[in-house]
Structure formats: structure tokens, C-alpha cells
Amino acid sequence: MKAKRSRFLLGMLCFGFAFLYVPIILMMIYSFNYSKLVPVWGGFSTRWYTTLFQSEDVWAATALSLKIALLNATFATLLGTLAGIALSRIHSFRGRTLFTGMISAPLVMPEVITGLSLLLLFITLNQLIGWPAERGITTITIAHITFSMAFVAIIIQSRLAGTSRDLEEAALDLGAKPFRVLWDITLPQLAPGMVAGWLLAFTLSLDDLVIASFVSGPGATTLPMLIYSRIRLGLRPDINALATIIILTVTIGVLIAGWIMIRQQRASAQDAEHS
């Protein structure tokens, strides 16, 4: 009976992973297809990579997306960390219920609603105070910070919930200044959460199409917007090449991060054994 059940689980696991990975792998394989018709194999070639590297649009969109992602990740980490600390260490302040609501809502809010509402805000502000004069990198970055900081806040909050308050309290009882406690004890405990939050905010920004499409103006095209405008009408071999590059880069990054994580896990497990 037990063997039967684990065989079922193993089967579901294989099916699930095949479902998740076969489409991506096929997309990568077809990026090396000579034929212009994506799904018809016409021999091995790297010509679409050459086309891609020669496309100035792609370079410009990549540069814009990376710039927004960097700005977004940095500001979202700062704001999200503050929000996370507030949520887990300050137990009552005015508007706390509203605050927790505003933190958890962006996680599930349909992107079309967030995008539309931010665009209408920017237009209203422009009419009232003349800012933002034009929509582009600034408005996209602000929009991205708004939804990314919620993800960072959740990570920080769960990280802080898992750490003990004993050290903080001991240091305070021994006469350490509160700011020093925050700097020397709380922040180092938060550091891994902040790194994870920064990386997540960076990826969320690079990934966003819908919100950026709403709040962007003419002349500011992010990489997802460029990809979308090209694939709307069908398959494009150069996009397969671009997808391959993006996915390989991300995969290598995640694997390195995962490897570090597993090593740390082992190290702390060993520490626990020794002590």
C-alpha cells in the first residue's frame, strides 16, 4: 500500500516537473533553429542571436529595464524593510489595520487595476501640480516600488518573526543605546531577508509588463513591453534567442543562490550538532 502511494506521488512529481520545464526547454532549443518559422526545424544556427545583438531597440529596452529594476530594488528594500520592522516590532499605532491591509493587498491585486489606478493618479497629479511632467522611467519606477515593497515587507516580517527578541532585550537591559541595538543586533539578523527582498524586487520589476504598459509614456519601452509588442502577432525566432539568454542568466543566478543556501543550511546544522 505504501509503495503504491509513493509511486503515485513520484508519478505526479515527474508529471508536474515535466509540465513546468518541457515548454521552456523546447523554447530554448528552437532558438537555435535556422528556419524563420519557429516550430519547423531547419537546421542548427545561431543567426537569431546575431540578429538580436545587432538590434538597438533590444539594447535600449534592456538598459532601461535594468535601470528601473536597480532603482526599484533599492528603494523597495528600504521602504519594505521599514514596513516589515513596523509590522513585527510595533504592535499598536494609529492606522495599523489600514497599514497591514495596504501591505497585503498588492500581493494579490490584479495588475490591470494597479496599473490603471496609478496611471490615473499620475495624470491627476500632472493636472494639479504639474508633476510628473512626462511619464517614463520615474513613473514606472514609482509603480514598481509600490508593489515590490509589499513583497519585501512580508519577507522581512517573517524573518523577524523567526528571530528571537532576547538579544535585543538583553542589550537594552545592559544599557546599549536603542539605535546601536538596531544597528548591531536587529539589522544583521535582517540582512539575509533584505538580500532576498532586494533580489525579489529586482526580478519582479524586470518581469512586469502590465503595470509598466499603463504608466509608461511614449519613448519609454521596457524589455517586457518590447517582447510583448513583438510576440503579439505570433512566434519570433529572435525572441526565442532572447528568452534563452534571459532564462539561462536567471537560472545560473538562482542556482548559485540555492547552492549558497544549502551550504549555509548544512553549516548551521553542523553548528547545532557541535554545540
Add this chain to the structure above:
Amino acid sequence: MSGSTLGNWLQTRWQSIVAGIPFIWLLVFFLVPFFIVLKISLAESLIASPPFSKLLDWGDGGLPSLNISIDNYAYLWEDSLYVRTYLNSIKIALICTVLCLLIGYPMAYAIVRSQGTTRYILLLLIILPFWTSFLLRVYAWMGLLADQGTLNSFLMWLGVIEKPIRLLYSQFAVYVGIVYSYLPFMILPLYANMEKLDTSLQEAAADLGAKPVAGFFTVTLPLTAPGILAGSLLVFIPATGEFVIPDLLGGGNVLMIGRILFNEFNSNHDWPVASAVAIALLIVLVVPMMLYHKVQAAEARRES
């Protein structure tokens, strides 16, 4: 709580900064925009810039008059296209949530039961697609489902079909796309929930003679209910308002509300109707959203 906790110190001295800055940011860029959408949804559309009427009109005599119109909402209600689209979006999102659960639950269970490094590698493989581009993963299915795509070629090679069947730009393609894209959102909360599960209860049920199926339905399933709820909401809510998947995989054949909203705004430039569509979508989703907020708050309380 003693008087010297960091929390108390933060509360008295730094509350204005620690809570204040993110609070104001969210107020300005998250909450206020909704009221603007609500306001515009109550205006009349005009061919002007901006293309809607003013709610508060300072007339010639300096007397303000309030022009609130619910025409946009009446229009949504009367035009059967919108009602059908809302219902269709909810139907698609519900079916996809169930499919994600059916695939994701055994996967999460299998991952939790695996040991040591294997568990981390499997978990990493679930998280990995989450970090790669959403748009490109949807695009990957365009290649699979196209008329001359891999799936059609494979089926023809097998001899199951003689000529390509229409897979792309159909309701079927939208289902596949949503299940595929949102599966990790189902698996991760389930995994987080099952990881903390007390296996002794399952063992006790088995020791007391419960058949595996009975043990599953009476012990395991109720214990993992919070994970099921969290994962289902994380799939259902965004899937209802999904734009990219119905647009790229459904073509013009699948009606979903996210697409209507996007088009109403960007092609028709009808801001008041687009705003009314957004508010109506929010009303549809407000109950599941509050439910999700409750689940999250309960989780946070349990952890601290």
C-alpha cells in the same frame, strides 16, 4: 512586555519614521489612486483631454453642483458582453484553481516527504520558474500549441490526428497557460503548510487502523486546509484579472475582464468605462481578497 523592549523604544521615538514613511508612500501611491478610479468611474465620458466630465462643477454663480452619474455602471450591467465576461473570467479562474490544486497538492506532499538535499533541490525547481520571466513562459506555450507547433507535430507523428488541430487561440490554451503560470503559487503555500505538519497524527490514524484513503481525508486534508486556502486564493484572485495569458494564448476568442479593461482604456480611450470595469472587478474580488488578508494575518500571528 518590559519597558525596555526595542518595540517600545521604536514606538516612542522612531514610529514616525519606521512606520510613517512606508505608510505615506502606500497612502499616496496605493490607496489614493483607487479613489481617483472611483471618482472617474462616476463621471461621464467626453471627447476632451482629460476625456471625462468634472464631478464638482463650479457654475457661473459660484455655486458648486455635483455631477455624479452611474451611467457607466448601468452600461456594464445592460451590455450582456460585460456580464458574460465577468462570469467567464470567474469560471476560468475557478477551474484553473482546482486544476492547480489537483496537480500541486501531490507535488507539495511529495516534496515535503523527500529528505535532505533532494528536498531543497525539488523546492528550488519549483521556485525557479517563479524567477524567470512570466511573459516568456507564456510565450513558450505559443510555440508548443501553434498549428505547426510541437504538440501538433507530435500528435501527428503518433498518428492520433491527421491534420493540425486548433490549440492556440482557444479557451483550452488559456486554461493551460493559467495553470502553468500559477502552479508555483499553489505549491509554495501548500509546502509551507505541510512542512509544519505533525506527522504523528497521520501515524496515529494509521496505527488505529485507518485506511490510507480514510486517513488522508480525515487527518491530512483538514490539517492542510489553511495551505489549500492560501494557495487557492493566490491563484484565483490574480487569475480572474489576468490580461497577458488570454491576450497571447486566447487571441480574440476568449473573453476575460482584464483584457476588456486594457482594451477599453488603451484602444477605446474610454476612461470612465474602464474605471467602472476596474471598480466592478474589485467588488467581485473584495471577498476573496479579505479572506486572503485574514489567512495571512493568522499566519503572521502564529509565527510570532
